[in-house]
Amino acid sequence: MSDLQNTDQPPRPGVVVTGASGRMGQMLVRLVLDHPDLRLVGALDQPGQPWIGQDIGTAMGGAPAGVIVSDDAVTAIAQAQAVIDFTTPDATVGFAELTAQARAVHVIGTTGLGPDHLAALEAAARHAPIIRAGNMSLGVNLLVGLTRKVAAALGEGWDIEVVESHHRHKVDAPSGTALMLGEAAAEGRGTTLDDVRTPAREGITGARPPGTIGFAAIRGGDVVGEHDVIFAAEGERIVLRHLATDRAIFARGAIRAALWGQDKGPGSYDMHDVLGL
Numbered sequence: 001m002s003d004l005q006n007t008d009q010p011p012r013p014g015v016v017v018t019g020a021s022g023r024m025g026q027m028l029v030r031l032v033l034d035h036p037d038l039r040l041v042g043a044l045d046q047p048g049q050p051w052i053g054q055d056i057g058t059a060m061g062g063a064p065a066g067v068i069v070s071d072d073a074v075t076a077i078a079q080a081q082a083v084i085d086f087t088t089p090d091a092t093v094g095f096a097e098l099t100a101q102a103r104a105v106h107v108i109g110t111t112g113l114g115p116d117h118l119a120a121l122e123a124a125a126r127h128a129p130i131i132r133a134g135n136m137s138l139g140v141n142l143l144v145g146l147t148r149k150v151a152a153a154l155g156e157g158w159d160i161e162v163v164e165s166h167h168r169h170k171v172d173a174p175s176g177t178a179l180m181l182g183e184a185a186a187e188g189r190g191t192t193l194d195d196v197r198t199p200a201r202e203g204i205t206g207a208r209p210p211g212t213i214g215f216a217a218i219r220g221g222d223v224v225g226e227h228d229v230i231f232a233a234e235g236e237r238i239v240l241r242h243l244a245t246d247r248a249i250f251a252r253g254a255i256r257a258a259l260w261g262q263d264k265g266p267g268s269y270d271m272h273d274v275l276g277l
């Protein structure tokens, strides 16, 4: 291909992957390196992480990728058009400030964010697009829509419970996805999850208050992610279920979000925006 043809191509957005040595981070690095429309321009990890200073491709056991794993977020993010971030809530807030300064798209998969984290992200979203979802898969985002519809169609005689299973390394519960589903069910009923959420059950809990939404979390082995939304009434039950068998579904969703966000203005977006649901 001649240089002239190359100059006609739009520049490929440069992506920084945070938490590059993590389960999602490694998956994202592979997909960005293989993507025809994206360039990997940075791989970030925590100070002291053994991969710092190594080529990310070699550190993952493959061919060199020409990108050195770094703990210098300021320098890496300054050259990014997109930052894909599956780390921890505190780390994500720090990355959001730098990504907003770079006017880059921040795709956030990190779960377990509290009200202070969310407020910091809202402030950052005033300067650049933030796309955040507790689950980036197409299937789960469809399930969210179905949950909202079913909850709206059924009366309070139907109890709603969300049951989720994840691998033994997961540190937060209920999962971000379970909370998305709970929020959708509450919206379907014309209320908010904060108003109807049942605290975790243990001991003598008393009978189930009508209209509430409960959560149960199972942790073990290498389960990628399973979610059931149960609608239970006298004599019958409806179960809406999503089973994830490969975490690539989340990484592919995040990459789609990074591309989708390239021509968007500042603001907070979710996967429903990205997928046009």
Ligand code: NAP
Pocket: 018, 019, 020, 021, 022, 023, 024, 025, 044, 045, 046, 047, 049, 086, 087, 088, 091, 108, 109, 110, 111, 112, 133, 134, 135, 136, 137, 176, 247, 250
């Ligand atoms: P993980 O394997 O523990 O990876 C997290 C990575 O982030 C680790 O490499 C960790 O480094 C790194 N990290 C932590 N603090 C950092 C900092 N300040 N700077 C740079 N890197 C930092 O976890 P995971 O399974 O990939 O999941 C990560 C997050 O994504 C979790 O919140 C999980 O719930 C969420 N998740 C979301 C979706 C979705 O679709 N939204 C899907 C899957 C997972 P160390 O190992 O050195 O601590």
